[in-house]
Amino acid sequence: MSTPRGMKCVPRTVETGDRVLIYSDPAHIILQLRHQVPTEEQILEPSFKVAISLTPAEAIAIASDLLNTALPQLAALRATAEAGEEADMAEEQAGG
Structure with missing residues (x-):
């Protein structure tokens, strides 16, 4: 199309x-x-x-809803990644 x-x-x-x-x-x-x-x-x-x-108002409301839904999930992913990096650093320090 x-x-x-x-x-x-x-x-x-x-x-x-x-x-x-x-x-x-x-x-x-x-x-x-x-x-x-x-x-x-x-x-x-x-x-x-x-x-x-x-309408413009509906588009903004949907965008806001998507952001409010995504932000906690992104924060959780970031926390998981940071915890993994800290664990990797601890392993390197303990082994080396």
Whole structure:
């Protein structure tokens, strides 16, 4: 699918291979989600494409919700990584 005339597209491919596309122009914000599965790989798993039109306030609210959800998870990942680095340093000091 090509980008509609006059709109900008910001595509993102997520870790699963699914895509999130944000189309916009001065008057519209459209969020599109795409999940495509080749039939020869998973005949029972459906592919889909869905899009919703958002107001600027809705777009900001969704962005805020995503940030508030992601920040604690990122903090936990950082803490785990730092704990692993500290354990590695302790092993090096004890062994060397």
